Structures are given as C-alpha cells and as structure tokens.
Amino acid sequence: MRALTFGALAVALSSMVPGTAPRAAEPEVTLRYVSTAPAKSPWGDQARRWAESLLRESQGRVKGELFLSGQLGSEQDTISQIARGRIDIGGFSTAGAQLVVPELGIFSLGHFFDSIAQSDCVLDNHLGPAIEPLFEEKGLVFLGWVEVGEINLAGKRSLADPKDMIGLKTVAYSKVAKNTWNAYKTYSSFIGVPDWPSALQTGLVDFIAMPVAQYVPSGINKVAPVYTRSASIDLPGVTVMSKRVFDGLSEADQLAIRRAQEPATKLREEIRSLEGSLRDAHVKAGGTVIEITEEQRRARQEIMKTTWPMAAETIGGEAARLMEIAEKGKAQCPAG
Numbered sequence: 001m002r003a004l005t006f007g008a009l010a011v012a013l014s015s016m017v018p019g020t021a022p023r024a025a026e027p028e029v030t031l032r033y034v035s036t037a038p039a040k041s042p043w044g045d046q047a048r049r050w051a052e053s054l055l056r057e058s059q060g061r062v063k064g065e066l067f068l069s070g071q072l073g074s075e076q077d078t079i080s081q082i083a084r085g086r087i088d089i090g091g092f093s094t095a096g097a098q099l100v101v102p103e104l105g106i107f108s109l110g111h112f113f114d115s116i117a118q119s120d121c122v123l124d125n126h127l128g129p130a131i132e133p134l135f136e137e138k139g140l141v142f143l144g145w146v147e148v149g150e151i152n153l154a155g156k157r158s159l160a161d162p163k164d165m166i167g168l169k170t171v172a173y174s175k176v177a178k179n180t181w182n183a184y185k186t187y188s189s190f191i192g193v194p195d196w197p198s199a200l201q202t203g204l205v206d207f208i209a210m211p212v213a214q215y216v217p218s219g220i221n222k223v224a225p226v227y228t229r230s231a232s233i234d235l236p237g238v239t240v241m242s243k244r245v246f247d248g249l250s251e252a253d254q255l256a257i258r259r260a261q262e263p264a265t266k267l268r269e270e271i272r273s274l275e276g277s278l279r280d281a282h283v284k285a286g287g288t289v290i291e292i293t294e295e296q297r298r299a300r301q302e303i304m305k306t307t308w309p310m311a312a313e314t315i316g317g318e319a320a321r322l323m324e325i326a327e328k329g330k331a332q333c334p335a336g
Contacts, residue, residue: 027063034090058256085244114335126329155207
C-alpha cells in the first residue's frame with residue numbers, strides 16, 4: 001500500500017514512449033482514516049475536507065481513504081489497531097481514546113474548567129504538548145484536537161438544581177463518571193448506547209448525559225424531551241496516527257499530514273454552531289432546553305471538586321501531573 005503504485009510507474013514509462021499522452025500520477029501512499037462519526041455529519045464533512053487537503057498538501061503523493069460510521073469497528077477496537085500499525089489514522093473522542101491513554105479520563109471531570117473558553121485555552125496551550133509523549137509511548141502520533149461537544153443532561157424534567165438529581169438513575173461509562181454520579185447521590189450503571197432509548201422509556205434510567213449532536217438526531221429527544229445544559233463538560237476529541245506508519249513516511253509527507261489537520265478553533269466553531277441549530281430545532285419541535293443559572297453552576301462545581309483528587313487516583317498513570325498542568329493553565333487562561 002505504501003510502495004510506488006503501478007499507476008505511477010505507468011505514467012513514468014508513458015512519458016518515454018513517443019506519441020503517448022501522460023496522465024496524472026496516482027498517489028504513492030494511501031492512509032486509511034477511521035471514525036465512528038456518521039458519514040452524513042459535520043465530523044464526516046471534516047474528514048472529507050482532511051482527505052482533500054492531504055492530497056493537495058502532499059501534491060498528490062498521499063491519499064486519505066475514509067472509513068466512517070464505524071465501518072472498521074468501535075473506537076476502542078480501531079484505536080488499538082492504529083497503535084499496532086494495522087490502521088493508519090483516525091479521529092476519536094477522548095472517552096474512546098482512554099483505552100490506550102487512560103490519562104485522557106481527566107477530560108471527563110465535571111466542571112473542572114470554569115468555562116468552554118478556558119477549556120479551549122488550556123487544551124491548546126498547556127495540555128496538548130503534555131499529552132503528546134503519552135500517545136508516543138503507546139505507538140501513536142498526536143496530530144491535533146477535534147471537538148465532540150457539550151455533554152448535557154437528557155431527561156423528562158429539569159435537572160438544573162443539583163438537588164433534582166438525588167436518587168435518580170443514570171448511565172456511567174467509566175469509573176470517573178461513576179464517581180461523578182456518586183457525588184450527586186445519583187445511582188448509575190453501565191448501559192450500551194444502543195439500549196439508551198429503551199432504558200429511558202422503561203424507567204431503567206431517568207436521564208443520560210450526552211451531546212446534543214447525538215440527542216436530537218438519534219431521536220432520544222422524543223423519549224427524554226427536557227435537555228438541561230448543565231455546563232459540566234465540553235468533551236474534546238483527538239486525531240491520532242500510527243507512529244510506525246508516520247515514521248515510515250518522508251519528512252515532506254509527514255509535514256503534509258500535519259498541515260492537512262485543520263485548526264482546532266475552526267473544528268470547534270463548526271460543531272458548536274451545529275449544537276445551537278439542534279437545540280433550536282428541538283425547541284421548535286416542542287422540546288425544552290433548560291439553561292442553568294450561575295449560582296447553580298457554582299453549586300455543581302463545588303460538588304465536583306470533591307471528585308477531582310479521587311479521579312487522579314482512579315485513572316492513575318500521569319493523570320495527577322496532567323491535572324497539575326491544567327490547574328496552572330487555568331490560572332493563565334481567562335474564564336470569559
């Protein structure tokens with residue numbers, strides 16, 4: 001796959017045969033890009049732009065072949081294959097990427113950042129450089145941040161006041177998430193994403209924390225019509241590549257791959273614009289969006305602070321060090 005193609009060789013030979021018109025060279029390298037994002041989604045659009053940019057930046061030498069909608073497996077399956085060099089590159093939520101770099105669990109800490117703007121600033125200027133070596137140790141090259149979106153509460157009534165959550169049932173997808181719900185005195189258990197609608201319908205759970213980009217398109221907003229913007233987490237994602245594959249490329253192609261990655265600011269802006277449109281569509285269809293007050297946000301943050309030291313211990317590895325870096329970054333990044 002990474003050798004000179006027969007098409008490229010044919011072009012070279014045709015140029016030496018009189019009267020034979022040369023044709024455009026085929027790419028010398030094809031990189032398989034994976035994502036569980038639906039093909040018809042803003043993440044799918046971003047992946048297609050990446051492939052177009054990669055071909056342009058490499059002057060036609062490197063092609064990106066897209067496998068979207070989980071064609072090659074779940075996030076956990078495919079990121080492991082990238083680390084082994086069996087798949088080349090992909091886009092992942094930090095929740096999925098935790099399988100190979102557990103320290104990414106710190107991004108699931110509720111109200112760890114005072115605002116989305118502060119979160120963006122800390123990620124770009126402080127945590128990005130700090131996590132690169134962690135990926136490298138696992139056979140991955142960190143190429144940049146992407147955006148998953150706000151994680152808010154989908155239920156049948158308002159959950160704005162933390163007291164509204166006491167005694168309710170929800171879904172926990174990690175130990176960090178379970179610690180979060182324990183702090184709110186909420187019961188939690190693991191339930192797979194495909195079973196979420198039925199779990200809400202039957203009362204197995206009372207609410208689920210999820211991004212609006214999943215909430216509305218999936219139809220869960222019909223079962224749980226009240227969406228409480230709890231301002232808890234803005235979940236980032238990552239683009240990573242197999243280090244083995246990356247190291248086997250020329251320096252020019254390595255640079256082309258890095259240049260093809262769009263700025264995180266642009267990717268975030270697109271997803272957040274979509275989120276606003278989906279919330280508006282939900283309200284127009286008869287649903288409800290609850291905005292919490294600043295007082296409620298502070299009350300939630302005070303509850304969450306009790307879970308942060310526990311999270312570092314639960315996650316292990318370099319989590320405590322990354323949290324220290326994030327705390328120093330917060331001091332330099334404005335909340336507004």
